[in-house]
Amino acid sequence: MASGDFPGRPEFFPGAKPSQNGIAILQSLAMVARGAFTTGVPRLENLLPMGTLHHATVHHTGFPERFLTDDFAATATHLLEIQTLHCDPAGRNWAEIGYHYAVDRMGRIWQLRDLRFQGAHVKNHNAHNAGIVVLGNFDLQTPTTQQTTALTALLNFIRDAFHPITVATHRELADTPTSCPGTYLQMFIDQHFRASNKEFA
Numbered sequence: 773m774a775s776g777d778f779p780g781r782p783e784f785f786p787g788a789k790p791s792q793n794g795i796a797i798l799q800s801l802a803m804v805a806r807g808a809f810t811t812g813v814p815r816l817e818n819l820l821p822m823g824t825l826h827h828a829t830v831h832h833t834g835f836p837e838r839f840l841t842d843d844f845a846a847t848a849t850h851l852l853e854i855q856t857l858h859c860d861p862a863g864r865n866w867a868e869i870g871y872h873y874a875v876d877r878m879g880r881i882w883q884l885r886d887l888r889f890q891g892a893h894v895k896n897h898n899a900h901n902a903g904i905v906v907l908g909n910f911d912l913q914t915p916t917t918q919q920t921t922a923l924t925a926l927l928n929f930i931r932d933a934f935h936p937i938t939v940a941t942h943r944e945l946a947d948t949p950t951s952c953p954g955t956y957l958q959m960f961i962d963q964h965f966r967a968s969n970k971e972f973a
């Protein structure tokens with residue numbers, strides 16, 4: 773099946789070639805378009821092309837306070853704050869928010885950076901690597917059931933549609949130590965994705 777020919781929301785996953793099973797997973801995802809949280813225009817000329825996707829890396833936001841917002845509008849505001857942190861010329865001055873997707877506490881999946889371009893989420897390891905941030909500090913709180921269900925579906929869709937894909941967490945790839953994605957989310961990934969990596973990679 774050619775890229776973009778599948779039903780559902782292909783604009784969220786450019787280059788995807790899902791199987792029938794992948795299409796079924798995609799149809800279960802509660803996707804939110806980038807325009808729901810920002811009108812900021814990414815500086816595409818400053819982004820590197822992704823090329824073939826080989827990895828998906830899981831992060832948390834990891835702010836000092838627990839993130840407990842379920843509300844759609846408040847979640848959009850939170851994502852806009854993160855984008856501002858990443859893109860402010862006086863700050864990191866990145867061309868676009870660093871991650872490709874966010875998973876909120878209600879299991880909605882927000883499109884952030886266009887997957888056709890490399891992210892800015894694991895220094896020196898952004899090539900061929902999709903960045904997924906789960907909203908919360910999982911050293912301080914546990915992910916909601918909706919979050920882990922949506923994250924699992926998103927990772928399963930990416931593994932199906934961009935096969936072969938290895939699932940990793942930020943701390944597993946980072947050149948400098950980080951607790952990201954937090955103790956409780958790392959535990960979830962260890963339990964649900966470590967054993968299956970070989971099968972899918």
Ligand SMILES: [Zn+2]
Pocket residue numbers: 830831832893942952953
């Ligand atoms: Zn991270």
